[in-house]
Amino acid sequence: MPFDQLDLKRAIGGDERAMQRLWSQHAPHIDAVVRRLCGDPELAADISQEVWMQIFRALPSYRGDSQFGTWAHRIAVNRTLNALRKIRRIAKLEIEIEDDTAMTEMETDRTFMAESIEQAMGKLSPGARAVFVLHDVEGYTHGEIGEELGITPGGSKSQLFKARAKLRKLLVHLVDESPTAGKGKGHVASV
Amino acid sequence: MSHLSEEQLDQIIAAERAREQEPLNEWRTIAARAREEGLIRESQTSRGWVSSQPWLQAAAAVLLLIGGIAIGRTTIGLPSSGTPSASDAAVANSAPAPSPTPTATASPTQLDNVSFASVDDAAAALDRAVREYKQASQFLAANNLSAPNEDSAAMYRTRAAALDKIVNATESALQTAPHDPVINQYYLATIGARVATRQAVSVGLRGF
Numbered sequence: 209m210p211f212d213q214l215d216l217k218r219a220i221g222g223d224e225r226a227m228q229r230l231w232s233q234h235a236p237h238i239d240a241v242v243r244r245l246c247g248d249p250e251l252a253a254d255i256s257q258e259v260w261m262q263i264f265r266a267l268p269s270y271r272g273d274s275q276f277g278t279w280a281h282r283i284a285v286n287r288t289l290n291a292l293r294k295i296r297r298i299a300k301l302e303i304e305i306e307d308d309t310a311m312t313e314m315e316t317d318r319t320f321m322a323e324s325i326e327q328a329m330g331k332l333s334p335g336a337r338a339v340f341v342l343h344d345v346e347g348y349t350h351g352e353i354g355e356e357l358g359i360t361p362g363g364s365k366s367q368l369f370k371a372r373a374k375l376r377k378l379l380v381h382l383v384d385e386s387p388t389a390g391k392g393k394g395h396v397a398s399v
Numbered sequence: 400m401s402h403l404s405e406e407q408l409d410q411i412i413a414a415e416r417a418r419e420q421e422p423l424n425e426w427r428t429i430a431a432r433a434r435e436e437g438l439i440r441e442s443q444t445s446r447g448w449v450s451s452q453p454w455l456q457a458a459a460a461v462l463l464l465i466g467g468i469a470i471g472r473t474t475i476g477l478p479s480s481g482t483p484s485a486s487d488a489a490v491a492n493s494a495p496a497p498s499p500t501p502t503a504t505a506s507p508t509q510l511d512n513v514s515f516a517s518v519d520d521a522a523a524a525l526d527r528a529v530r531e532y533k534q535a536s537q538f539l540a541a542n543n544l545s546a547p548n549e550d551s552a553a554m555y556r557t558r559a560a561a562l563d564k565i566v567n568a569t570e571s572a573l574q575t576a577p578h579d580p581v582i583n584q585y586y587l588a589t590i591g592a593r594v595a596t597r598q599a600v601s602v603g604l605r606g607f
Contacts, residue, residue: 214574214577215577218577221440222437222438222439222440223439223440223577223578224430224433224434224439225577225578225583226577227430227433227438227439228426228430228583228587229573229583229586229587231422231426231429232422232426232586232587232590232591233590235422235423236419236420236421236422236594237419239420239421239422239423239424240418240419240420242423243420243423249423252423253423253424256422256423256424257424257428257429257432260424260429260433261429261432261433261436261438264433264438265436265438325411325412325414325415326415344412345412345415345416372405372408373402375403375408376402376403376404376405376407376408377401377402377403379403379408379411380401380402380403382403382411
């Protein structure tokens with residue numbers, strides 16, 4: 209039996225060591241998606257606690273249809289989005305989608321250059337960040353994102369387009385334009 | 400140029416997708432809540448194992464300590480034998496062998512003289528030592544001694560591969576001894592060091 213499966217059985221029985229091993233194995237990935245969706249480390253830490261509580265509460269319902277990491281990842285996304293909705297960060301997502309074009313174009317801080325994609329994502333509206341993270345980083349389809357966020361697949365595509373345009377602008381300085389970087393195409397430097 | 404190309408953005412996204420990050424909380428925080436909710440139950444099995452198999456724990460600790468030092472030496476390019484140096488002591492002190500305080504400075508030979516009043520004392524000392532070990536190994540994994548270059552990139556990759564082997568070995572050991580505190584702590588510390596090492600590989604050394 210795979211290691212995860214044995215630990216799952218033990219964790220369901222309340223074995224702390226097994227629970228800690230599951231957490232140690234999967235927290236780097238699970239917490240990463242929470243952090244990306246939140247865009248705020250302190251908020252992400254609070255929500256991550258809730259996520260892990262929910263994962264442990266739900267363990268007995270895990271049937272093994274998918275990898276444990278995939279199953280836990282779904283819980284993390286759902287729980288995080290719910291938490292963000294509760295604090296009204298994306299409660300008005302539909303409105304934000306309509307307004308986001310203006311938001312992007314009216315951005316007055318043209319001199320801002322993100323030092324990393326994480327920082328750049330923080331400059332996106334919560335709705336745009338959620339769509340971008342779920343689609344481009346986590347691999348969700350627009351249909352799945354629509355279900356998660358309560359928007360249409362078309363709305364998701366539109367939001368993604370705008371998010372990517374903004375990120376391309378914010379991260380442009382990360383391209384090394386030196387002559388050695390290769391025939392004028394530019395080379396992505398450290399992120 | 401006023402925008403990245405779509406391909407360049409995709410490159411950055413791919414790197415972000417692969418980037419591992421430290422957990423947002425410590426296990427103690429999560430465990431405290433899980434205990435409050437009754438999700439964690441005290442295991443008599445683990446207590447029983449602790450008291451009935453001390454010789455096996457000691458053997459496991461020594462074996463893992465020697466293995467850890469050897470791998471550490473290999474990946475930072477130190478000789479594998481000879482007179483113990485300051486770095487030897489640092490590695491040994493931070494390893495999860497029983498020690499009376501979290502700031503113990505005993506050398507490996509001095510550890511022979513450490514004694515504990517009870518199994519709980521020893522277990523608490525082990526927990527403290529492991530927390531220190533984990534923090535120290537994560538720090539070492541994330542901070543190279545010299546400026547990043549191609550050699551250090553290779554060193555981090557070698558270390559990550561070596562840590563993968565330790566994780567596999569400890570996972571195998573945990574199949575038969577799931578409640579062994581020594582093996583558990585090595586496993587958890589190694590997972591932490593592996594995350595930090597992968598971070599160094601994927602973030603700090605990009606561009607080499």
